Amino acid sequence: xxxxxxxxxxxxxxxxxxxxxxxxxxxxxxxxxxxxxxxxxxxxxxxxxxxxxxxxxxxxxxxxxxxxxxxxxxxxxxxxxxxxxxxxxxxxxxxxxxxxxxxxxxxxxxxxxxxxxxxxxxxxxxxxxxxxxxxxxxxxxxxxxxxxxxxxxxxxxxxxxxxxxxxx
Amino acid sequence: xxxxxxxxxxxxxxxxxxxxxxxxxxxxxxxxxxxxxxxxxxxxxxxxxxxxxxxxxxxxxxxxxxxxxxxxxxxxxxxxxxxxxxxxxxxxxxxxxxxxxxxxxxxxxxxxxxxxxxxxxxxxxxxxxxxxxxxxxxxxxxxxxxxxxxxxxxxxxxxxxxxxxxxxxxxxxxxxxxxxxxxxxxxxxxxxxxxxxxxxxxxxxxxxxxxxxxxxxxxxxxxxxxxxxxxxxxxxxxxxxxxxxxxxxxxxxxxxxxxxxxxxxxxxxxxxxxxxxxxxxxxxxxxxxxxxxxxxxxxxxxxxxxxxxxxxxxxxxxxxxxxxxxxxxxxxxxxxxxxxxxxxxxxxxxxxxxxxxxxxxxxxxxxxxxxxxxxxxxxxxxxxxxxxxxxxxxxxxxxxxxxxxxxxxxxxxxxxxxxxxxxxxxxxxxxxxxxxxxxxxxxxxxxxxxxxxxxxxxxxxxxxxxxxxxxxxxxxxxxxxxxxxxxxxxxxxxxxxxxxxxxxxxxxxxxxxxxxxxxxxxxxxxxxxxxxxxxxxxxxxxxxxxxxxxxxxxxxxxxx
Numbered sequence: 001x002x003x004x005x006x007x008x009x010x011x012x013x014x015x016x017x018x019x020x021x022x023x024x025x026x027x028x029x030x031x032x033x034x035x036x037x038x039x040x041x042x043x044x045x046x047x048x049x050x051x052x053x054x055x056x057x058x059x060x061x062x063x064x065x066x067x068x069x070x071x072x073x074x075x076x077x078x079x080x081x082x083x084x085x086x087x088x089x090x091x092x093x094x095x096x097x098x099x100x101x102x103x104x105x106x107x108x109x110x111x112x113x114x115x116x117x118x119x120x121x122x123x124x125x126x127x128x129x130x131x132x133x134x135x136x137x138x139x140x141x142x143x144x145x146x147x148x149x150x151x152x153x154x155x156x157x158x159x160x161x162x163x164x165x166x167x168x
Numbered sequence: 169x170x171x172x173x174x175x176x177x178x179x180x181x182x183x184x185x186x187x188x189x190x191x192x193x194x195x196x197x198x199x200x201x202x203x204x205x206x207x208x209x210x211x212x213x214x215x216x217x218x219x220x221x222x223x224x225x226x227x228x229x230x231x232x233x234x235x236x237x238x239x240x241x242x243x244x245x246x247x248x249x250x251x252x253x254x255x256x257x258x259x260x261x262x263x264x265x266x267x268x269x270x271x272x273x274x275x276x277x278x279x280x281x282x283x284x285x286x287x288x289x290x291x292x293x294x295x296x297x298x299x300x301x302x303x304x305x306x307x308x309x310x311x312x313x314x315x316x317x318x319x320x321x322x323x324x325x326x327x328x329x330x331x332x333x334x335x336x337x338x339x340x341x342x343x344x345x346x347x348x349x350x351x352x353x354x355x356x357x358x359x360x361x362x363x364x365x366x367x368x369x370x371x372x373x374x375x376x377x378x379x380x381x382x383x384x385x386x387x388x389x390x391x392x393x394x395x396x397x398x399x400x401x402x403x404x405x406x407x408x409x410x411x412x413x414x415x416x417x418x419x420x421x422x423x424x425x426x427x428x429x430x431x432x433x434x435x436x437x438x439x440x441x442x443x444x445x446x447x448x449x450x451x452x453x454x455x456x457x458x459x460x461x462x463x464x465x466x467x468x469x470x471x472x473x474x475x476x477x478x479x480x481x482x483x484x485x486x487x488x489x490x491x492x493x494x495x496x497x498x499x500x501x502x503x504x505x506x507x508x509x510x511x512x513x514x515x516x517x518x519x520x521x522x523x524x525x526x527x528x529x530x531x532x533x534x535x536x537x538x539x540x541x542x543x544x545x546x547x548x549x550x551x552x553x554x555x556x557x558x559x560x561x562x563x564x565x566x567x568x569x570x571x572x573x574x575x576x577x578x579x580x581x582x583x584x585x586x587x588x589x590x591x592x593x594x595x596x597x598x599x600x601x602x603x604x605x606x607x608x609x610x611x612x613x614x615x616x617x618x619x620x621x622x623x624x625x626x627x628x629x630x631x632x633x634x635x636x637x638x639x640x641x642x643x644x645x646x647x648x649x650x651x652x653x654x655x656x657x658x659x660x661x662x663x664x665x666x667x668x669x670x671x672x673x674x675x676x677x678x679x680x681x682x683x684x685x686x687x688x689x690x691x692x693x694x695x696x697x698x699x700x701x702x703x704x705x706x707x708x709x710x711x712x713x714x715x716x717x718x719x720x721x722x723x724x725x726x727x728x
Contacts, residue, residue: 015299019291026292056474063471069296069316 001052003032005084005154007162008047008065009039009073016070020047023068029053029061033086033151044072046162050129050152073162077154084154087126089114090139091146094121098142109135120145128152169341173303174199174334177267178207180310185345186238188212188229188593190222194242195282196269199334214593214621216586217613219246223253224586224611225593227262231573232548232591234384236263236317243270244282247328248289252580255293257324259577260405261378263317264324265310266290272332273301286328295323303336311346319349321469322382351468354485354493361481362440362464363497369438371506372398373461375421377450378405378576379443379468379487386569388491389442390414395495397503399510401429403444404561408572411545412565418510422450423712424558427520427723428513430710433458434718435509441465443487446476447577448714456717466490520710520723529703530679532559532630538682539600539628540565542690548573548591548599552584552607555636558708560602582610588625589617598624605631605655605662615669618695626689627697629662632704640707644722666697674698 010016017036024031032050039046053061058076065074077084092102094117102121106113111125125135129152136144159168171179177200181189191213193201204213216222219241226237237257241250247268257264271280287297296316298309306329313325366372374393380386380402386409393400393416400410401418410417419426421433433439439461444450451457454477463479465472466487473482483490525533536559543549545567551557551574566572573591575583584603592599608629618625635653642650666673672692676685676699689698711722 015287018288022291056478060471060475063473067469067471 001054003050003052004058004079005048005050005077005082005152006061006065007075007077007154008049008071009044009162010047011070011072012038012043012045013070016045017047019068019070020065023064024061027060027064029057033149035151035153037153041163044163048077048151048153073164075162077156081160082154082156084128084152085126086129086132086150086152087124088132088136088147088149090123090125090136090144091115091120092123092139093143093145094119102139102142105135105138111135169339170337171340172199172203172334173306173329173336173338174203176303176307176338176340177310177329177334178203178211179340179342180307181238182207182210183342183345184311184314185235186211188214189238189240190214190216190225190229190590191240192216192219192222192242192246194246194269196243196271196331197240197246197334199331200240200267200269200329213240214589214617216589217616218611219249220253220582221586221589221611221614221617223250223264223266224256224580224583225590226264226266227253227257228550228573228587228590229594230257230262230264230590231587232570233594234570235594236265236314237590238265238267240267241269242282243268243286244284246282247284247286251289251293252578252582253586254290254324254326256575256578256580256583258293258295260575261322261382262324263322265313265317266324266326268326268328269334270299270328270330273330274332276330286326290326293324294326297326297328299328299330300333301330303333303338306333306338307340307343311343315346315349320351321379351486352484354466354483354490358481358483359490359493359497362483362494365438365462365464365481366396366440366498367501369462370503371435371437372396372440372503373433373436373438374398374400374440374442375402375433375444376400376406376409376442377403377444380406380409381569383443383468383487384569385442385488385491386410388488388495390416392440392491392495392498396498396501397507398440399432399507401425401433403447403450403576404574405576406444407561408566409569411567413567418514420561423452423714424562424708424710425712426562427517427710427721428510430712430718430721431513432510434460436461439463441479442491443467445472448476451477452712453715453717456719523724524709528679530676530682530700532556532702532706533563534679534682535628535630535700535702536560536563536602538686542686543600544597545571546595547571547597548588548595550574550584550588550591550599550601552601552603553579553581554604554607555632555640555706555708556602556604556607556630558637559630581607584608585611585614585618585627588627589614589621589623592623592625598626600626600628602628602630604636605629605633605660606635608662609660612665615666615671619670622694624693625695626692627695629697629699630702631662631699632702632706633658634704636704636706637708639704643705644713662697662699671695671697676700
């Protein structure tokens with residue numbers, strides 16, 4: 001099943017995230033990841049959801065989202081036309097035998113070490129989900145002690161906007 | 169004008185044209201009830217026996233009138249008692265505004281006495297809900313609740329008002345009745361496509377649901393059917409929108425649908441669907457549903473298009489506008505062979521009907537037929553849920569739109585009595601409630617409301633001393649294991665019960681008493697109850713078994 005990313009512009013009010021998340025739950029749609037954040041306009045928040053499903057699921061999700069009262073815009077962030085980014089913090093064992101491999105991986109993936117202790121080190125990596133997953137696969141044998149990921153955020157390239165009222 | 173929040177709530181309801189509200193007082197709505205008290209000449213409050221009854225009454229009021237129904241309850245248990253009523257309205261797209269009190273803002277989140285997060289509880293069963301945290305937004309929030317409830321596909325909206333918002337003061341500026349949000353009209357190319365599909369069809373079938381009642385398109389349906397020479401079928405929720413005496417009308421299709429309607433739909437090559445949502449009770453096995461047909465689906469709610477059934481042409485639009493344009497653009501057509509086949513199916517259905525009803529016991533049909541002698545075309549006919557509901561749906565001769573009031577989507581046993589009170593209040597007309605001994609047992613406390621308010625309700629209990637619908641399934645699919653569906657051990661005397669609540673009660677136990685007793689029942693002025701004994705193994709037929717298709721149809725006992 002194809003993975004796709006949906007951006008949702010909602011009123012910046014308490015409880016909106018619950019309404020959106022609850023709709024997914026009760027309609028039986030699974031979410032890969034979800035992020036919510038401020039936008040350029042304090043009236044609105046932006047929710048980005050990545051999920052998997054066929055076309056009929058995708059279209060049903062979009063229509064059900066549009067029915068929610070506080071949802072202003074819903075748009076699929078098309079892969080070729082959007083920038084996707086995700087950030088992960090990954091804490092690894094810091095032992096002399098593997099340190100060199102870790103540092104090379106960090107270098108090759110253009111990530112960085114954000115914490116370094118005698119026993120652990122923490123890597124910050126940003127990029128598309130596929131890049132982050134490739135990095136995780138690489139360092140997994142070394143032993144991941146802890147990991148957290150932001151989930152994907154996405155923005156369209158060029159003169160396209162989630163808010164249909166926005167223009168140049 | 170500076171008013172308290174409680175006053176503002178009631179003034180806003182009056183301003184929005186609300187004449188009757190249903191509810192039950194309690195600690196966090198005392199102020200609201202005080203505001204109702206001082207305005208009792210301008211707005212009527214009906215006190216029910218239980219908040220659930222009030223919610224069903226507001227729902228019945230809305231279904232019978234087309235207006236937004238309003239129910240009021242206190243916080244905590246008052247609010248949670250509304251839940252089944254709100255869910256019932258949600259599943260059947262009934263415009264409802266539920267107003268609940270809540271503990272003061274300062275006590276919210278502390279598990280205070282009678283505190284419940286009712287906006288959280290009702291999130292999945294309302295179109296939207298509001299917690300009004302400050303008085304400056306109170307009047308506009310209530311107005312917005314009305315807009316949401318009645319716009320597009322209607323539904324329930326809950327407004328939760330903490331007590332401190334009710335006691336605070338704020339200027340109130342009256343407003344006019346809010347309008348529905350305009351619905352987008354169908355695009356021209358979609359209508360053209362529909363016209364083309366209708367032109368190409370040899371066996372068109374018009375299929376409408378409850379959305380046709382909301383949109384008020386009874387005449388348009390009949391006109392379209394006439395112009396393109398098609399039969400008309402409907403869902404249970406669509407009943408009463410087209411009168412049974414329309415020669416093209418086949419009745420409801422689906423699990424317990426009319427035979428000609430279900431088979432006709434299966435044989436059609438084009439199904440023109442209007443304001444219906446292809447529920448599992450209507451379609452049976454979706455893989456085998458309407459295999460020979462292309463489907464046009466016209467609906468107010470775009471999310472219904474391709475949700476349960478993939479359709480060939482989906483049109484999200486103002487239904488009435490689309491129907492009128494469609495009627496203007498389609499060519500007149502004749503389908504003599506198809507209509508002859510439909511006539512043949514109707515004849516088969518009639519033969520089945522004669523076989524099922526040929527008995528000297530009191531059949532549901534005989535009872536409904538006898539009742540219909542005393543009702544008018546505009547008499548609201550309310551049901552509970554179960555076998556009796558299906559029999560009424562199958563046999564009662566509905567002549568006028570909004571006269572069939574029944575819980576379809578949620579299938580709420582206990583809906584009927586409250587809804588009948590609401591329907592009678594909305595129409596000012598004698599209302600007939602068909603119920604079963606099971607359903608009636610759930611909310612019979614509302615008899616207190618019926619007699620206190622002298623509501624002209626005729627309660628007809630089809631008493632088979634079993635939970636008949638479940639029993640029917642147990643007979644057919646569970647080797648006659650009648651697990652907890654036998655009510656013979658109950659000692660309830662419904663006639664005495666009626667008398668205890670202050671209304672006359674009658675009993676019919678033999679066919680010979682049917683005519684004379686029904687006559688006496690309908691000679692009564694006020695509320696009246698009649699307990700009619702029917703056979704415990706009377707089946708609702710035909711039946712498409714759950715998940716089955718038209719080949720699996722059971723038309724007579726012993727078929728399967």
